[in-house]
Amino acid sequence: MNLSKPLRAASLFLHSLALRCRVYLPRRQCLAFVPPANPQQTGISQIYVINLDRQPNRWADVLRELACIVDSSGVPLTHRSNRFPATDAQSTQRNLTDIAEIDPFYSLGDQLYVEPQPHAFPDDFDLVRPIRMSEAEIAIAHSHIGVWKAIAQSSAPYALVLEDDVWFARDFSSVLDQAWREMKDADGGAPIFDVLYVSYAEARHGAPKELLSKNVFRPERGLWFLSGYVLSRKVGSIASSASSLPRPDRSMDKSQVPCAGRARPSSPGSQPACRSSFHEFLFNPSSAKHAWCS
Template sequence: MKCLVINLDRSPDRLAHMRGEFDRIGVAFERVVAVDGYSHPELEQQPQHPIYGRRQLSSSEIACLHSHRACWSILVQNDARYGAIFEDDVVFSANAGRLLADSAWIPAGADIVKLETFFRKTMIHRMRTSAGHGFSLFRLCRFHPGTGGYIISRQTARDLLEATEKINVTADDLVFNPAFSSLPGKTIYQLVPALCAQGQFLSSMAAGLPSLLDSERETKWAASGLAEKRRRATAERFRTEIGRIVEWVVDFCKLRRRTIIPLDSPGPRDQ
């Protein structure tokens, strides 16, 4: 399976990190030069999806989308049905090489397989499909942020290119947020346990691999005035709790469950 790594020219340290990670799991990769938002502030003037309302996407967020678009463009020209895309701050599990070596384990009809965990609660279907080597696949039912690592079909890459030809969204909203209508009817799986995670979430890697998007995103969010938390009345909090109970009952009946996706343990290079 072709593996692509998005990397900024000004981040050679992250490229060195990814070389070490891929060497450790015994898999080859191809570097894709990332679009640098710092060099293209004009990106903020491009049209963005109306769902963001007053929040202005940062140039780095838009550049991130265009970097993923560059990867999708490569994959649609490739003969393979699936390809894997990674950002340059991920850490692989010990068994990552076994799954990235080929795509035979991917279920027929899968459009996207999310390989990473963001260590936040999400929702998956209870029906399990074995991926081998201790991994399982579950249909992803709710937004799970992050585009640090995922597998995408050639057709879905083509669809995403068309969906973002004239409008900007954040990459993870586009790919993994059901609120967006860009992927109607698409089949998205979550790998459990996750095959990778961004270094910012791992204590041993956090200092060396901080998020390059978070600080600018938070600045834009604060400037929009949307970051101010409003104190909710007791009645509103009560309604929220009742709503959560109702959602739990509905999820149970629909065979869905809320969970935090664990990370398969990082370890020595596969044998």
């Protein structure tokens, strides 16, 4: 008899029930989010949620989560949330393999750079062997690049990008605010960064990192997933002007992302967030900066 499935179903039901009940708790304030119309404050002023047209329930769930958090002026985050229609690999009429903005190939060496296998020797692998992304992976990458372009055309200095199956850890607001304060202290004013992860996972054998402050670190490698991050408008501008971009995070396939209702919920605020240069973020993950959010 396999008892794992019933227990897992019960656990997911209780988790979902707890999330729904949180709307009755006092709202949490996150000072890192600022009113869009206030140019005197530098912070996160827009939110984009990538959502499939055939998943309206997920959009409603994310709005419920965002309604539990208010910005520095006391306004719920739902007031600056924008739904971004995701590219759907199952229903699109477009040939996803021909999207000029995405290089659909990466090498086994790229994969092993992010997640090394310490018990295997390099000679055991054909490191230059090309691996082709699936159509689902290409569709998700295309959705994220579309959001980057939307941010480039906006007036928001920073925007939070979310996939539609995330939920927020209870300490999200306090942890993000602490990381934001540390970045302000380090930068001598308003934080200066291109990418700030708020939801990701480390590779199986960990992510070597350089600790920059109590809650901020720079990883060398070993980070997967892209279900929640803050992006600067400058990054969106670079993405818009690039003719072809490799996939920024090859683990964005929904079959791999640890999301709510799956193996492990994605919860912005419960794990390290990241800060990096856009060029390095796309092409050299060894030099990205990250903020510790746990």
